[in-house]
Every structure is written in C-alpha cells, then in structure tokens.
Amino acid sequence: MNQLRRLVLVEWSGLAVAIVIGAAILSMLAPNFLTEFNIYVMLRSFCVALLVGFAQMVTLGVGQMNIAVGALGGLVAIAFGGMMEVYGLPILAAVPVALLIGAAGGLINGLLTVRTGINGFIITLATASAFTGINLGITESIPFYKMPPALVAFGEQRIGAFPYLLIAPVIVAALLGLFFARTVPGRQLLAYGGNAQAAELSGIPRERTIVMAHVLSGLLAAAAAILAVAQLGSAQPSIGSDWLLLSFAAPIIGGAALTGGHVSVLGTLFAVILIALIENGMVLAKVDPYWVQFLLGALILAAVWLNRWRAVRTGTA
Amino acid sequence: MTMLGAFARGTACRSGLVGVALLLGASAAGASDNKIALIPGGPHPYFAPWEQAAADAKKDFGIASVDFKVPTEWKLNLQTELIESLAAQGYNAFGIFPGDAVGINSTVTELKGNNIPAVALAGCAQDPTDMGFCLGTDVYNSAYLGTKELIKAMGGKGNIVHIAGLLVDPNTKLREDAVQKAVDESNGAVKLLQTVADTDAQEAADQKINALLAAQKDQIDGMIATAYIPSVVASKSLRTLGDKRIKFIGIDDDKIVLDAIKDGFVAGTMAQNPYGQGYIGAYVLDLLASGACTVKADAPWVKTPQTAHFIDSGTLVINQANLESYKDDLKKVTAEIQGKFKDTYLTCK
Numbered sequence: 176m177n178q179l180r181r182l183v184l185v186e187w188s189g190l191a192v193a194i195v196i197g198a199a200i201l202s203m204l205a206p207n208f209l210t211e212f213n214i215y216v217m218l219r220s221f222c223v224a225l226l227v228g229f230a231q232m233v234t235l236g237v238g239q240m241n242i243a244v245g246a247l248g249g250l251v252a253i254a255f256g257g258m259m260e261v262y263g264l265p266i267l268a269a270v271p272v273a274l275l276i277g278a279a280g281g282l283i284n285g286l287l288t289v290r291t292g293i294n295g296f297i298i299t300l301a302t303a304s305a306f307t308g309i310n311l312g313i314t315e316s317i318p319f320y321k322m323p324p325a326l327v328a329f330g331e332q333r334i335g336a337f338p339y340l341l342i343a344p345v346i347v348a349a350l351l352g353l354f355f356a357r358t359v360p361g362r363q364l365l366a367y368g369g370n371a372q373a374a375e376l377s378g379i380p381r382e383r384t385i386v387m388a389h390v391l392s393g394l395l396a397a398a399a400a401i402l403a404v405a406q407l408g409s410a411q412p413s414i415g416s417d418w419l420l421l422s423f424a425a426p427i428i429g430g431a432a433l434t435g436g437h438v439s440v441l442g443t444l445f446a447v448i449l450i451a452l453i454e455n456g457m458v459l460a461k462v463d464p465y466w467v468q469f470l471l472g473a474l475i476l477a478a479v480w481l482n483r484w485r486a487v488r489t490g491t492a
Numbered sequence: 493m494t495m496l497g498a499f500a501r502g503t504a505c506r507s508g509l510v511g512v513a514l515l516l517g518a519s520a521a522g523a524s525d526n527k528i529a530l531i532p533g534g535p536h537p538y539f540a541p542w543e544q545a546a547a548d549a550k551k552d553f554g555i556a557s558v559d560f561k562v563p564t565e566w567k568l569n570l571q572t573e574l575i576e577s578l579a580a581q582g583y584n585a586f587g588i589f590p591g592d593a594v595g596i597n598s599t600v601t602e603l604k605g606n607n608i609p610a611v612a613l614a615g616c617a618q619d620p621t622d623m624g625f626c627l628g629t630d631v632y633n634s635a636y637l638g639t640k641e642l643i644k645a646m647g648g649k650g651n652i653v654h655i656a657g658l659l660v661d662p663n664t665k666l667r668e669d670a671v672q673k674a675v676d677e678s679n680g681a682v683k684l685l686q687t688v689a690d691t692d693a694q695e696a697a698d699q700k701i702n703a704l705l706a707a708q709k710d711q712i713d714g715m716i717a718t719a720y721i722p723s724v725v726a727s728k729s730l731r732t733l734g735d736k737r738i739k740f741i742g743i744d745d746d747k748i749v750l751d752a753i754k755d756g757f758v759a760g761t762m763a764q765n766p767y768g769q770g771y772i773g774a775y776v777l778d779l780l781a782s783g784a785c786t787v788k789a790d791a792p793w794v795k796t797p798q799t800a801h802f803i804d805s806g807t808l809v810i811n812q813a814n815l816e817s818y819k820d821d822l823k824k825v826t827a828e829i830q831g832k833f834k835d836t837y838l839t840c841k
Contacts, residue, residue: 205707207706207707207708208707210706212705212706212709213703213706213707215706216699216702216703216705216706217703219702220695220698220699220702220703223695304564307564307565308564311535311562311564315535315540315543315562316535316536316537316539316540316562317537317540318537320747320748331732403694403695406695406698407694407695407698407725407728408728408748409748411694412535413693413694413721414694414695416693417693417695417696451699454699454700454703455699455703458688458700458703458704458707459703459707461685461686464656464659464687464688464689464690465659465689467689467690468690
C-alpha cells in the first residue's frame with residue numbers, strides 16, 4: 176500500500192496511467208495495436224521526438240527557451256548528410272562532426288544570450304532564421320539522398336519490436352538523468368533556473384551555466400537530427416521544421432517548469448510516449464483526417480489535466 | 493562552397509531537360525528587356541526544375557532576365573514581400589505559385605495596377621483574380637487517373653488507402669473527391685478503407701504511413717499518395733517491408749520513388765511537369781510584359797473549382813515501361829503546349 180502511495184506521488188504517474196488507459200482502449204479498438212510491428216513503429220517515432228524534447232528541456236531547466244531547436248536540427252541533418260554524400264566522410268567521422276556543429280550552434284546561442292543581455296527567446300528566434308537560411312542556401316531545398324547503407328540499415332533494423340535507433344535515446348536519457356541528479360554542473364543548472372539571484376550569490380557562474388545549457392541543447396538537437404537522417408534514409412532539409420511545438424509539449428507535459436529550476440527526464444519520456452501513442456492511435460482508429468488535430472490537442476489536454484488532478488489530490492502540486 | 497557547387501550540378505542533372513529548347517525549335521529572335529521572376533510558395537524540391545527552366549527560357553527567348561526566387565518559408569506574407577521587393581527592383585512580370593489561393597490576389601491586383609502581368613504556375617489563385625491564367629497540373633484529373641492506374645495494377649478489385657497532403661490546401665479536397673470518384677466507378681469492387689492526411693512533412697509522413705502499414709498491412713491491397721513527401725516515404729516504407737503485394741501509385745519523380753518503381757516496390761507515379769510550367773510561364777510572361785500580346789478571353793480554358801482560366805500542363809503515369817523515356821514524353825508535352833500557346837490563348841499584335 177505504501178509502495179502504491181509512493182508511486183502515486185511520483186509526478187509522472189498521471190501520465191503513466193493515461194498511457195495505460197490509452198493503450199488499453201487502442202488495443203480494443205484496433206486489434207493490430209499490440210502487434211510487434213506496430214510497437215516497433217511507435218518506438219521508432221519516439222526516438223527522435225524524445226531527443227527533441229530533451230533538447231528543449233535543458234534550456235527550460237535554466238529558465239531559458241531554445242526556439243532554434245528545429246532549425247539547428249535541420250542544419251545539422253543536412254550537414255551530416257552532405258558530409259557523407261559530397262565529401263564521402265565515413266559515418267563514424269561524420270557523427271562527431273555533426274554533434275560538434277550542433278554544440279557550436281548552441282554555443283553561439285548561449286554566448287549571444289549572455290554577452291548581449293538579450294533574452295534567449297529573442298536570440299534563438301533570430302538564430303533559428305539564420306540556421307534555416309544556411310540550410311536552404313546549401314541545399315536549395317533538395318535533400319541529400321546517398322546515405323551510407325549502414326546508416327540506413329541502422330535506421331530500419333530491429334530486434335523484435337525494438338528498433339536499433341532506440342539505443343541512442345535510452346543512453347541519452349540515462350546520462351541526462353545522472354547529469355541532473357548527481358553532477359555538480361547539472362545541479363547548478365537547475366539551481367540557477369530555480370532562483371538566478373540566489374544561485375549567483377552562492378557562487379554559481381551565470382554565464383557559464385546559461386552557455387552550458389544552450390550547448391547541451393544544441394548537442395541534443397544534433398543527436399536528434401542524426402537519428403532523423405538514419406530514420407528517413409536521406410538528409411531532408413525539412414527535418415526539424417515541425418519540432419518546435421513538440422519540443423515544448425514533451426517537457427512541459429512531463430512536468431518541467433516554464434520558469435526554470437525543475438525538469439523531469441522520466442516525465443518527458445512518458446510525455447513523448449503519450450504523444451506517440453495518441454498520434455499512432457489516430458491512424459489506427461481511422462479518425463477523420465480533418466479532426467485529427469483537434470483530437471490530438473484535446474487528448475493531450477486531458478492527459479495534462481489528469482496529471483494535475485493527481486498532483487492536487489496528493490498535495491504535490 | 494564545394495557542397496554548394498555539387499548541389500548546383502545535381503540540380504541541373506536532376507532536371508534533365510536542359511535541351512528542351514532544341515526540341516521546341518525556339519529561337520531568340522526578338523530579344524526583350526523584360527525582367528521576369530518565377531516565385532514558388534516556399535522551398536520545396538518540386539520547384540527545383542524551375543531554376544533550369546528560367547535559365548533556358550532566358551537563353552531561348554532572349555529575355556533580359558528570368559530568375560527563380562524562393563521565399564524563405566511557406567508563408568504568404570514572405571511571398572508577397574518578396575514580390576513587392578522584386579517589383580521595386582524593376583522586375584516587370586511574375587510567375588507565381590500562390591502561397592495562399594485567395595490571399596495572393598490583392599498583391600496580384602496591385603501588380604496589375606502597375607501594368608505588371610502575373611500568371612499562376614503549378615497552383616491556381618481563386619477567382620475572381622487578376623492572374624492572367626493558371627498553368628498547372630489538373631490535380632483532380634491526376635488523382636483520378638492515378639487511382640484508375642492503381643485499380644488496374646490491383647487487378648480491378650481490393651481495398652485502397654489514400655495518403656493525402658496538407659489539409660489546408662484546397663486541392664487536397666479535390667484529390668479526395670477524385671479518388672472517391674474512381675473508387676465509385678468500380679461498382680463496389682474497390683473499397684476506400686481510409687484517408688490519411690497532413691503527411692507533407694517527412695517525419696509526420698514516416699510516422700503516419702508506417703502506423704498505417706502496421707495496423708492494416710494485410711487488409712490493404714493498394715495505396716495512392718497525392719503529395720510529394722508521402723510518395724517518397726511510402727516508397728521507402730514498402731521497400732523496407734519488402735512488400736510487393738501492396739500496389740502503390742505515387743506522385744512526382746523523386747529519385748527514391750523512381751528507384752522503387754525500377755525495383756518493383758512501386759507500381760507507378762503520376763508525373764507532373766514543373767519544368768514545362770516554368771519554361772512556358774516565362775515565355776508567355778515575356779510576351780505579356782512586352783505589350784505584344786494579351787490574354788484571350790474566349791480561349792478554350794478549362795474550368796476548375798478555383799478558376800475559369802486553367803491550362804493543364806500535362807500529366808502522365810511513370811511505370812517500369814516508360815521509366816527511361818518519360819522525360820522525353822514530358823518534353824513533347826511541353827513543346828506541344830508552348831507551340832500552340834500564342835495562337836490558342838493569346839491575342840497578339
């Protein structure tokens with residue numbers, strides 16, 4: 176009984192309940208919902224989405240926003256594809272360079288934010304446009320198609336219902352969990368997000384913390400972009416164009432505070448599972464396409480409400 | 493820069509229609525000083541052949557300048573700002589894919605007020621409009637023919653799914669109606685199981701199409717995609733699944749789709765004629781901007797739900813039989829439309 180109460184007190188328990196209810200309804204509505212291939216399809220769409228959610232989560236943690244998540248992801252995706260197609264770089268060399276480009280993009284965001292004193296929201300709004308511009312300037316909106324077969328295979332292969340792609344987000348989630356819970360920079364980041372003045376008075380360097388959050392965000396956006404290229408089998412300039420809403424929805428549904436200071440790796444993970452479940456369910460339940468967007472919004476609101484209701488009832492709100 | 497260069501070369505190769513002018517027998521006899529801009533709604537690989545079309549039209553018809561200018565995003569305000577800026581720089585004729593079928597009209601009226609002609613290319617503006625005409629794919633006919641082709645590939649019976657593009661695009665409804673009409677004509681032998689829409693972004697298409705295949709792979713006998721990106725994604729998904737039982741008809745000639753046709757994973761794709769739209773559009777805009785010709789009121793226009801002044805730029809099915817030769821077929825279609833255009837649709841001095 177005590178264990179059950181402890182579980183209910185956990186902030187993501189409402190989301191977990193919503194996922195269980197949703198999955199139960201879907202398995203009744205659509206017999207194919209629980210097939211191995213459908214679970215694989217859901218997990219596959221979950222991989223990129225989770226990293227995108229994490230990329231926003233780390234900036235939310237420090238009380239900032241990164242509007243350039245998708246634009247930077249798109250730029251990294253085409254740079255990654257271009258390096259392999261045009262310059263013939265092997266995957267193992269292209270991956271670290273792509274990650275470096277992401278980190279460099281994040282570094283630019285962070286440095287501009289701290290040096291100009293302008294809010295990160297405005298800075299990343301501007302750099303998003305710049306990153307997209309570079310992307311379109313290089314590709315003229317034509318994708319890079321010739322990806323190495325090993326990369327394409329990595330994006331498609333699976334063991335049972337588990338796609339190989341899942342390896343990266345699982346490792347990243349574990350590392351991020353450790354980072355925020357157990358490391359000094361991780362705790363400093365959240366402390367600064369929770370109360371910037373108090374954090375500065377306790378000796379936490381303002382500039383370094385904000386820059387670190389943006390670099391981490393760029394790095395995670397780059398990881399998401401690399402996975403997206405593997406998943407799609409080509410480096411599409413449109414990668415990242417619809418990440419922005421998801422990047423905020425996942426961590427916020429998962430319990431992150433918009434004002435900073437609190438994030439939840441597991442909450443974000445459950446939120447992404449819930450969103451993937453709802454999107455998958457829409458197709459399985461043959462929902463009229465003109466009503467899909469409405470239902471998606473309504474179901475997400477219902478899930479957030481359920482979590483809020485749980486928090487109020489348990490006194491953890 | 494090397495990457496940019498490689499891309500420029502790639503674009504030229506992909507269009508594959510560089511020599512169309514020779515086929516048309518066009519000449520640069522009457523060189524003009526017009527500055528023409530071809531403007532898509534936003535960045536999209538569909539419009540890539542317009543760049544080559546603009547360069548060829550400039551050379552073949554002796555036009556001072558024909559430029560392909562792309563708005564940075566798919567937003568009407570960015571498109572109209574680009575048009576106004578180009579008009580201020582001296583461009584005096586515009587071929588436009590409307591960022592919004594109705595919203596573009598105020599800008600077109602403004603252009604007309606300054607004696608700058610505009611025509612709609614690839615997609616139409618909604619009547620009443622000051623666009624000279626609309627030269628594009630008859631989307632209804634293309635979706636109808638595509639579905640007919642699909643039904644033929646399925647042996648005349650079975651269950652199909654329609655994968656459609658953006659719901660905010662009014663053409664999506666036309667395509668849905670066309671698919672339904674072809675299904676109805678099968679007298680119950682073919683059933684439309686489901687329409688999956690809003691698949692015009694890579695990741696959304698990947699998620700939705702794979703979820704669809706996961707849920708109903710065994711019930712689906714055929715699929716038709718009526719938008720560029722889901723055609724590419726569905727071709728890749730069928731290849732990944734190794735499924736040649738489900739027949740699929742896509743749209744446009746992306747390399748992934750063509751390779752899937754070659755390897756037997758895709759039955760065919762509906763080719764559009766973006767190069768022809770850009771090339772013929774520039775040719776006619778030059779005649780209109782020079783004041784030599786005006787658009788004929790009583791020409792044999794096709795009437796569509798959007799406009800009473802529509803010209804079909806041609807559509808054909810690409811399958812294994814014509815995979816190597818379809819570009820020549822499109823060149824012939826372009827040559828035919830361009831050759832007759834002046835007499836059929838214009839009144840010239």
